[in-house]
Amino acid sequence: MISFRLNGETVSTDVPSDTPLLWVIREHFQLTGSKFGCGKGLCGACTMHFNGNAIRTCVMPVAAVADGEVTTIEGVGQPDQLHIVQQAWIKHNVPQCGYCQSGQIMSAVALLEQNPNPSDEDIDNFMSGNICRCGTYSRIKQAIHSAADAKHSGVVLFDPQQVQGGAA
Secondary structure: OEEEEEOOEEEEEOOOOOOEHHHHHHHHOOOOOOOOOOOOOOOOOOEEEEOOEEEEOOOOEHHHHOOOEEEOHHHOOEOOEOOHHHHHHHHOOOOOOOOOHHHHHHHHHHHHHHOOOOOHHHHHHHHOOOOOOOOOHHHHHHHHHHHHHHHHHOOOOOOHHHHHHHHO
């Protein structure tokens, strides 16, 4: 039995210890926000956080996270209270197809936790392991800068309550 914390809750699984974490999260725990892309840890679609660090879960055996903390895209924000990076993604219309976006967001969140005021070069270096087939890299960079600025100033970039309130 392998136990770890998943989005703040202690969970256990009895899958084989070499099963990739991505498949345990998607199939056993039914959290499907993180995607399978390349299966080699090169594209970033499967990015989650392990003990606060961005990791590629398609190549990470579940045994490696035993007794640690895993955060998925589902654990980053809630529909009524989005993380500042999620707000910036919406403000800057980052996604097109959206397939890579959970991995992009997870990497951006980790970047801002490690470097709250990244330069363009810092963003390029940190995000280089995340591939966007639609090529929205300039909007991703703008969104990361916007999230960093908003985080410092406490500004809300996108309030889902306003959209929900207006649609009711």
